[in-house]
Amino acid sequence: MQPVHIILLIVAYFSVLLFISYLTGKSANNKTFFKANNSSPWYLVAFGMIGASLSGVTFISVPGWVESQSMSYMQMVLGYIVGYAVIGLVLLPLYYRLNLTSIYTYLQDRFGNYSYKTGASFFLLSRTIGAAFRLFLVANVLQLLLFDAYGIPFWVTVSITILLIWLYTFKGGIKTIVWTDTLQTLFMLIAVGVCIYTISTEMQITNIFSYVAESELSKTFFFDDVKTGDYFWKRFLAGAFVAIVMTGLDQDMMQKNLTCKNLKDAQKNMFWFTIVLVIVNFFFLALGVLLTDYAQKNGIDAHKDQLFPIIATKGSLGLATAIFFLLGLIAAAYSSADSALTSLTTSFSIDILEIDKKKNPEEQEKTRKKIHILFSFVLIATILVFKYFIADQSVIAKIFTFAGYTYGPLLGLYAFGLFTKLQVKDKAVPFICIIAPVLTFLTNYSTIQYFNFDFEFFVLVINGVYSFLGLFLFKK
Template sequence: MEPSYILLILVLYFVVLLIISLVTSDKEEDNENFFKAKRQSPWFVVAFGMIGASLSGVTFISVPGWVETSQFSYMQVVLGYLLGYLVIGTVLLPLYYRMNLTSIYTYLEQRFGINSYKTGASFFILSRVVGASFRLFLVANVLQALAFDVIGIPYWTTVSITIALIWLYTFKSGIKTVVWTDTLQTLFMLIALGVTIMVLYDEMNIPQGIISFISESSLSKTFFFEDINSVNYFWKQFLSGAFIAIVMTGLDQDMMQKNLSCRTLKDSQKNMFWFTIILTVVNLAFMSLGVLLTLYAQQNGIEAHNDQLFPVLAKDYLGPVVFISFIIGLVAAAYSSADSALTALTTSFSVDILAIDKRHSLKSQVQIRKRVHLLFSLVLIFVIISFKYLIKDESVIAKLFVFTGYTYGPLLGMYSFGLFTNLKTRDNLIPFIALCSPVLAYFISLYSNRWLGFDFGFFVLILNGALTFIGLLIFSNIKSSNLSKLILSGGK
């Protein structure tokens, strides 16, 4: 396909998003709309739109590519999500609604103090800036190689225009607009998934039903109980999935901001229930796509593996319909997470770090929020371009992205300590504990794998959270003689 056609598709795509922004924006610009959509978002729209935010461009490309080497083992993590989302719906959402929170990290201030509050918000901001930048970096690289290099558009221009467009359709109404644009982008992503599966089914001349074909394949093995040291061991991945869901959804301002825009707690819980079901089915569909892509490549002698599998087959072998849907789906998956991330970063920095709701008039709050929104747009541009030009080894960037997972461990430890104990701890030491825990978790994971052959994998998140919890416990107001009793009693 000619690069000019790809450019035209992207232009039309963003025109649609801008139209949605105009339709959903109010004439009056206020922070209540930007931060919480005045709690008027329909729960079913939020539930559907959250799928796109959860499945980024990394997932869109990587999950099908994992199947060749990991089979359906990722489904063990997805099943763990079910337990995690249950905790979010029954424990965290009632807490957030009862406290009428704009930023979920305000809970930490009321439970521990100002240092805990600022620490939690700072870890979220760091993680979201790096994570959102990396997701957009991967997609920008694909688009640059497919179209913009040929046209002669420099990489920095591609990135700058992309972020500028996201800023343009989110700057006025924030989460109110994002709820609707994410719904459309989720739809585009699922259409791309469905079209590709249908074309592959037809191209491969599969005699039996597609479900039977996939389930009979050796690539569809799901449960791994054989080797406890393996990264694919069931209980390791299942428990990790539960905690990943809790921290990366329930303790994440980006994801929770959409939930908190629902009218009532009951609506928000319904949203979480249906979101869980849809997300499970969609992940299963992406892994099924991975089986079809892998077998198609093997049958036709095509050397494409891992993250290259889907892009190469879509571009060179499966025809223009699949390629167009792939481009739209990839962009939709990436930008549905990027626009909500930009909105959440603006919210967290404005409310948690600058405390605009406590220090400024309503008019000043809007002006400050607009400047913060622009600031984070520029930060994302700078970080993405830095990935391209300052870090030449992309494996280093991938490790940096993995490292952002460590930033959620302290949040897990702090919220667990706050919710499941009645203890007070030394607020001034919480930043130190939160910084030390990920470092200790990294080295324990590293040497456990090197010396014992035990690969923590996703399980390192639980280790990280446990270290934070222990640190808070050590510096709590409990007497040392009762410390062991508390641990044995489970913190009660």
């Protein structure tokens, strides 16, 4: 696939997104940007959330993970079902009852201003890191396939990536994203289907399900060694809590849900989203089995995050596969990144600057636009930092590891608020939420060093427990 083909594809793709932005951004204001005027159809939100949840990381890292981890990731996916049930039955009713724009406003009502600012700050940190990781992965692929051929440096690639996101989100915000995410999810799923079809045809596989089931890489459940990171109950419970915090306690994901007309629609959205997400993740893992076997049989030396890109674009699968791969990758990446930029803007505007309390609507909108630009630069800077610190493990593993340390305090805060009636010393909350991740890191490091026991993604739960205990110790 020639670089000129990639350029034409990107231009055509973003022309469509900008056209959608033009249609949805007419007469847009802050209410449109933050909550889409509470007019989003639930089925569009559900479908679009699939792409936002999976992102470019899942698109590349999950298939690449199969070689070393088999299909053990499915244990986490099954845990997601429990987590999404908690979101639909516990958190969504709370958010709709309080009529929230930012979900962290709940912490102010429950504990006080310090807790509120702390919760919002941890989200801003978590989402900035997560979004930057996702975009870093895609920027690397685009750099390899396109920009290196023209001698364009990595920082220009990153800047162009963020600029394009800003262009189609700066007016309509979440209203635009509900529609663009729907389109991008469709592109991503078509891409996966095309890739599975072409690889199975090339390998002369008549029944994909039988092939995957008989593969040595299809092992899903691991009960043998409780000390390992892939042990079933650690992965399953981590999956449940990851879903709760990375969706239910995440302004990015909940902001889409809160654009639905009412609670019933939001719950329907969550129910169907859960079913489809589990199925889609299975197909990503099945694709990973096919890609790994294809690489081995054809002598292709590609592993982890390089496996899917190299086979799709430099193998013998044809131009159509390469085009759909790139289309799916770009769609998956941007469906996550655009909503991240919008939610970061929303949280900082509402939670930190509290612009909703300003009386002048024009002043509110000017401030929001400045924050939108500010976070565009923050994402660029963060991605460039990652360029020099990313190690050799799959990016998805890094995201879940970081999530464990940054979302853990949010888990503790919400659990304490929802399941107890106790009050805390509000000024102590920032210190508790900083100490808890440090204790979590020391705990996991010690168990690995002295007992060869790795909590892996379960550090999220440990972190939440430490935060909960800290809040209890400083109760009023």
